[in-house]
Amino acid sequence: MKNKKLIVFIAGCLLLIGCQHNIRTGQAAEDVRALYANYPEFFPQYVEQALGVAAEDTAYLIDALPLFVHDTLYGFDKTNSTVQTTFADIRGIQTELNHAFTRIHYLYPELYIPKIYTFVSGFNASVLFLDEGDMAIGLDMYLGSDYPAAICLQLSRSLLPRAG
16 A cells, blocks of 8 residues: 555656747747746756756746747757657656656655656656756657757767657
8 A cells, every 4th residue: 555655746846847938939928927837847847957047037938938939940849740740649658757767766766756747858858957956858869870960960869769
């Protein structure tokens, strides 16, 4: 019974949270404010770690974020769509992570069990370590080394798993 409670505890603490929000041309100011409001633990750190922009520089974000999200050179929109399709059902990943954290918690009961967010980085970040010990995984970095944008960007095959 103790093990079952532990698994329920870990399942409750371990969240795979996909941040989904469109950046609309002409409404970027409203969309940027919404991202800060809806994802206060994640978005400021995403901006700083993945995009390399000071989180406080909302004026720059309002101008630059639509260009980044609607980029046609590396196809952010297409990559985002591919991530949404490829990782539409992440229950298997969540089960594996729950299992791993159950083992870790057994060995180190005082260890914090992190929230895990998922996001599309525009091939800028694989993993972000957030405040409070949480983390975020850039799912676009796991589309495989044969993904067209990865080839175009000449991302190292050692950094990306093979597709298939």
